[in-house]
Every structure is written in C-alpha cells, then in structure tokens.
Amino acid sequence: MARPARLTKAEMVEKLEAVFKENGYEGASLKLLSDVTGLSKASLYHHFPKGKEEMAAHVLAHSGAHLQKLVLAPLSEKSAAGLQASFGGVARYYGGAVPICLMNSLLLGEGRALFGNQIGQAVAAWRKGIADCLLAEGANKPDAEAWAMDAIQRIQGALVLCRVTLSRDPLEASLSALKQDLTEWLETD
Amino acid sequence: MARPARLTKAEMVEKLEAVFKENGYEGASLKLLSDVTGLSKASLYHHFPKGKEEMAAHVLAHSGAHLQKLVLAPLSEKSAAGLQASFGGVARYYGGAVPICLMNSLLLGEGRALFGNQIGQAVAAWRKGIADCLLAEGANKPDAEAWAMDAIQRIQGALVLCRVTLSRDPLEASLSALKQDLTEWLETD
C-alpha cells in the first residue's frame, strides 16, 4: 500500500472529527477544518469534492465504524459478559480527557436535517444490541428494552456532564455504576 | 405599565430561545433570529445593541430564571416532597413536543467559551439543591451528592434521547423512574 501523501484519509477524518464534535456542523468552519488538518481549503476539496457535508459524512461513517467495532461487536455475543465488554468499549469509544458525543453535536441545526436519521438508526442498533444480551440472559422483552434505553440514556447524560464539568469523571462513574447494576441484576435473576 | 410596542422583551427572548436551542450559538444566524421574531436585523440591534452575544445572554438569563422558578425553588424546601415537586418542575421547564436543553446546545464551539462557566454554575446549583434535599432526609453526604449527580445525568441523557427520537417520551419515562427511585429510597431509609 503506497504512502498516500502526508496524511492518510483516516488520519484526516480523525482530525476533522474533533472539530465537528467540539463545534457542531455549523460551527465547524472550513477554516477550522483547514487549520486542524494543516491542509488548505482547496486541498480539503480535493479529498472531499462535495465539501463540508462530505467531510461530516466521512466523519460520521468513521465514528460509526468505531462504534461498531468497540461497542456493538461485543454485544453480538448476546450475553452478560458481552454486555460488560461493550461497556468497556464505550470507555474507549468516548476517549479523551473531555469526551464528546459526535451524534449529540451533529443533532443541531443543519446537521440534524442531514444526519438525524442515520444517528437515530445507530442509537436504535445500540439499543437493540443491549436488549438482545439481556433477553439471552432471561429477561423479558419490556424489561430488556427499558434497561437498554436506560443504559444508553445514562451514558449520554454522563457525556453531557463531562462537557459541563470539563472532565471524563462522569462517564467513568456512569460506566462503573452500569457494570455494577448489571451484576446485581444477574444475581437477582 | 405601558405596552412596549408589538412584542415585550420577554416575548422576544422566548422566541429567540427556540432558535438557540435548536441551532446552537453559531447556528443561530441573525436571519433565523430575525425570522422567528418577525423583526428586522436592525430592530434586533435596537433591543440588543451588542448583537447576537447579548441575545444569547438574555436567553440564558431568561432560561436560568425559569429553571430557578420551576426546578430550583421547590428544592429550597429541603425535603423529599420538594424534590418530587422539582421533578415535576423539570417536566414543565423542558416543555414542548421535543424538549431540548439550551445548556447542551450552547456548550459547543464559541458558545462554550462565552457561557460555559455560567452553565457550569447553574448545574452545580441544581446538583446542590437536590443533594440538600436528600441530606435533610437523612442521607449521608457522598450518597446524596452521587444521587443528585445521577438524577441530573438521567434527565440530561433523556433529553439527548428526546432529540434522537424526536419525542418527549424519554424525558417523561426518566422522570417517572426518578420519582419511583426516590420513593423506594425513602422506604428503605
């Protein structure tokens, strides 16, 4: 595989992702995107001919693949162990000193119109994955679905508080509590 | 009190608030703000001479006063009943078919630099108010603070899911669960 210039596409997308997460779709100006990659606006258009919307689409796809690998794949084991592993994956998926959820940032203004459906589907898949793990452990369907929704809700709430407090403590605390809750639920099963 | 033209300042601010909530600080263009109020850009500058930043500051102050009245004031009773009443206030504070948290929307990009500290203080006050209710009911300090953080986290997570699913069901479900949790906690106290 030949070395593609100075930055691989994946490296570009990762740098772009940070800008979209921190600024949202409309706040992510071509100037910011240009600065963070070290490429001129024209060079960005060479790589992403349809401009900002295509950049955001690549970022979302990259992030979605990351979510798939770290968070959703462990759930396919359909067991409590898989669910615990998935929570571990959440901690890695939402990395950094102040984790930010790309989906949350993109769900404002123009971004919501462009990517709202895609984001909704990702969340639905996540929810279903968690619920299926619980069903395999003997939960009934309403309980499993409610617990799954609650888990995602806690993680998303923790991510909001991470942005408020400029730390990743709420996320770590939330994941610990979720793992604990799951363990207790299994014992009383 | 004389009728101040066609819209009172409070009415203006409420209309502006919707734009900032749905679009964030950078996404809230003067065109959108002008359209939603029915005022020209120049008229907006008459009422808010420092422009968009002043509009957002007024919106945040108005929303903060609303939070104070509906959510924080009930907590000053420092009792479980006050806490239950506050949860009811949360449902009213986050009104509409798809509730959106202004603080979340403003914590992106330029908005975070302008209003991050103010938002952090509002959340801290909220957290303290909840914890004080629990302390008055006999909880120890770490438990009270953890429960308070968890409650706010759940509400914020629910609000994120409301935006994902375009409904207010997650918020209502979350508040029901919180009220239930509180009742159970009191029984085992």
Place this chain on the structure above:
DNA sequence: GTCTATACACCGATAGAC
C-alpha cells in the same frame, strides 16, 4: 421602534498554477 440600504468580514466553494 421599525424599517431599507449598506458596509465589510467570513463562509463555502472553485479555478488554475505548480
């Protein structure tokens, strides 16, 4: 207090040289 008209910077996007 409202408006039209305008100033000027920045935005997303493109042309074309190297």
Place this chain on the structure above:
DNA sequence: GTCTATCGGTGTATAGAC
C-alpha cells in the same frame, strides 16, 4: 496533491430615514 487567488453568498453589524 498541494497551493494562492478568487468568486458569489451569507454572516454580523451599522447608518440613517420614517
């Protein structure tokens, strides 16, 4: 594949008439 230069449009903000 990268850049400088530039386009048209939109962004925030102002001037000044009514």
